[in-house]
Amino acid sequence: MPDFITNYLDKNVQVTPGQYGSPFWALVYILAVFAGVSLAVVCMNWLERKILAHMQVRLGPMRVGPHGLLQPIADAIKLILKEDIIPEGADKFVFWLAPMIILLAVFSVYTVIPFGPTHAITDMNIGILFMLGVSSLGVLGIVMAGWASNSHYPLIGALRSSAQMVSYEVAMGLAVISAILMTSLNAEGTGTLSMIGIVKAQYDQHVWFVFKFFPLGLIAFFIFAVAMVAETNRAPFDLPEAESELTAGFHTEYSGLRWSLFMLGEYAAMIAVSSIAITLWLGGWMRPFPNLLSGPTWDMGFSFFPALTFLGLAGLTFYSTLRMPKHSFFRVQTIGLGAFGAVLALIGLILLVPQVSARIQDIYWFIFKIAIFMYLYIWYRGTFPRYRFDQLMKVGWKILLPMGIGVLMLTGVVALRSELWDFVHEAVRRLGHV
Amino acid sequence: MEPVATTFFFYLLSGLAILSGVLVITRKNPVHSALALILTLLCLAGLYLMLYAPFVAGVQIILYVGGIMVLFLFVIMLVNLERSQKEKQFNRQWVAGILAAVALGGLLVAIYTKGSALFVRPELLFPEAENTQQVGQMLYGNYMLPFEIASLLLLVAIIGAVVMAKKRI
Numbered sequence: 001m002p003d004f005i006t007n008y009l010d011k012n013v014q015v016t017p018g019q020y021g022s023p024f025w026a027l028v029y030i031l032a033v034f035a036g037v038s039l040a041v042v043c044m045n046w047l048e049r050k051i052l053a054h055m056q057v058r059l060g061p062m063r064v065g066p067h068g069l070l071q072p073i074a075d076a077i078k079l080i081l082k083e084d085i086i087p088e089g090a091d092k093f094v095f096w097l098a099p100m101i102i103l104l105a106v107f108s109v110y111t112v113i114p115f116g117p118t119h120a121i122t123d124m125n126i127g128i129l130f131m132l133g134v135s136s137l138g139v140l141g142i143v144m145a146g147w148a149s150n151s152h153y154p155l156i157g158a159l160r161s162s163a164q165m166v167s168y169e170v171a172m173g174l175a176v177i178s179a180i181l182m183t184s185l186n187a188e189g190t191g192t193l194s195m196i197g198i199v200k201a202q203y204d205q206h207v208w209f210v211f212k213f214f215p216l217g218l219i220a221f222f223i224f225a226v227a228m229v230a231e232t233n234r235a236p237f238d239l240p241e242a243e244s245e246l247t248a249g250f251h252t253e254y255s256g257l258r259w260s261l262f263m264l265g266e267y268a269a270m271i272a273v274s275s276i277a278i279t280l281w282l283g284g285w286m287r288p289f290p291n292l293l294s295g296p297t298w299d300m301g302f303s304f305f306p307a308l309t310f311l312g313l314a315g316l317t318f319y320s321t322l323r324m325p326k327h328s329f330f331r332v333q334t335i336g337l338g339a340f341g342a343v344l345a346l347i348g349l350i351l352l353v354p355q356v357s358a359r360i361q362d363i364y365w366f367i368f369k370i371a372i373f374m375y376l377y378i379w380y381r382g383t384f385p386r387y388r389f390d391q392l393m394k395v396g397w398k399i400l401l402p403m404g405i406g407v408l409m410l411t412g413v414v415a416l417r418s419e420l421w422d423f424v425h426e427a428v429r430r431l432g433h434v
Numbered sequence: 435m436e437p438v439a440t441t442f443f444f445y446l447l448s449g450l451a452i453l454s455g456v457l458v459i460t461r462k463n464p465v466h467s468a469l470a471l472i473l474t475l476l477c478l479a480g481l482y483l484m485l486y487a488p489f490v491a492g493v494q495i496i497l498y499v500g501g502i503m504v505l506f507l508f509v510i511m512l513v514n515l516e517r518s519q520k521e522k523q524f525n526r527q528w529v530a531g532i533l534a535a536v537a538l539g540g541l542l543v544a545i546y547t548k549g550s551a552l553f554v555r556p557e558l559l560f561p562e563a564e565n566t567q568q569v570g571q572m573l574y575g576n577y578m579l580p581f582e583i584a585s586l587l588l589l590v591a592i593i594g595a596v597v598m599a600k601k602r603i
């Protein structure tokens with residue numbers, strides 16, 4: 001094999017392809033992340049409809065494929081074949097540019113997301129700053145889409161969305177700063193903004209930042225968790241696309257493929273902000289208790305999790321295959337579901353191989369944590385009623401922002417408590433002399 | 435990793451910045467102008483990156499593109515666009531314009547010819563990876579007082595804006 005492929009595969013290389021300077025492997029990683037995210041969005045589409053339906057005691061999609069498993073594919077085909085309408089009087093160029101900007105902003109964020117110590121496209125010195133900055137470009141796409149449509153509902157949706165995203169970015173930034181402050185609590189006293197560095201700091205300090213300085217880390221995480229739902233325009237903060245008032249908000253006039261680009265951007269943004277939260281507070285790629293339950297026995301025990309997940313899914317699929325109606329009309333679907341289960345079981349068996357499971361561990365835990373966040377997103381949507389706009393602004397500016405500032409200051413005070421104590425001690429001593 | 439094709443990217447980014455800067459003043463539609471301005475600011479962020487200042491580039495994107503330009507667009511969308519379409523875009527102050535252009539051109543020519551003598555050839559003082567730490571140490575160490583005065587100025591501006599916007603306080 002040529003040099004530029006094998007160089008990076010060397011056992012001693014412990015950095016991401018971007019840092020190593022291997023364009024080939026960076027490209028491979030980019031394609032893998034891109035495909036993975038698109039696949040995750042497709043799965044998310046099906047899961048969201050199914051879970052929401054079950055929460056509301058409905059069946060959800062059932063017709064296309066067994067339990068509606070092929071529904072996302074049917075939707076995709078429908079959207080591609082649909083007529084692409086640009087409204088009369090719309091600003092054509094801006095209308096065309098808006099979904100591109102959203103997708104560009106969202107997918108650029110994935111360059112620094114660390115799925116593992118070496119499983120990231122690259123690592124930057126300004127990682128988290130880059131993520132916040134680039135993901136804030138998404139709001140430009142929304143504003144442009146709303147304005148270019150030359151229609152009332154999209155314009156109102158865009159106005160709401162820009163006001164909302166700009167307000168919640170402030171609280172979000174403050175929560176992030178308090179987590180970054182925690183990374184500086186090491187011997188050298190220098191923190192880091194790099195995504196991989198932040199996770200490594202949590203490993204070195206033997207604690208996930210969500211549990212650090214309890215309850216300060218937890219409050220910061222809570223602020224971020226609320227702000228990130230608002231940032232991605234999801235329920236209960238989905239005012240920019242409130243369907244009861246604004247039809248569909250900023251993307252009312254979009255149809256077909258362009259509309260699906262907006263959806264892809266929205267779901268990809270959800271995954272991106274969840275991974276920011278996971279990296280900053282929930283230990284990134286680390287498995288639970290990497291320091292407390294360390295040792296070869298625990299390592300081996302936890303290394304079975306990826307295989308067990310897939311084997312469990314396969315078992316579930318086989319169980320549903322047996323429960324499929326016995327009518328000959330369903331024969332193809334039953335065989336297909338069985339084959340799908342077999343594929344899952346095969347993946348599970350491959351993951352049992354120690355060499356494979358060792359390499360896949362960190363990626364598995366990261367994706368596992370993302371999956372929990374995705375479920376929470378769906379759960380919020382099924383549970384909380386939508387906020388009114390003034391309530392939304394009130395929550396952002398009057399509750400989250402003061403909380404964020406308070407947490408930041410308290411984190412600083414707690415982090416420097418011994419120095420502060422020395423300072424007070426010294427001051428009292430000197431006063432005593434006078 | 436050694437940077438690649440720096441000359442190419444410098445000319446690409448600065449060319450784009452100038453082109454979109456011209457678009458900002460020539461477009462009749464204020465929204466198009468704002469979009470062109472966003473492109474200019476992004477190109478500037480790229481140029482900062484090429485100067486080994488990733489922190490400045492990140493802050494440029496967050497503050498200018500993500501914050502200020504969104505507010506610009508927000509305000510422009512509330513303004514009646516039809517009136518601005520009809521208004522004259524250029525005024526006829528030829529004398530002042532030519533004078534300013536000649537002065538700027540003279541400055542550029544002077545720098546191009548004498549530049550290497552006027553400015554010290556820039557050297558990388560610290561590695562790129564320490565940029566953020568160095569900026570922090572400078573701001574909170576050597577330049578503490580100017581930094582705090584600037585933040586005080588901003589605070590005054592915020593209070594002033596609130597006072598002017600509110601009818602009754």
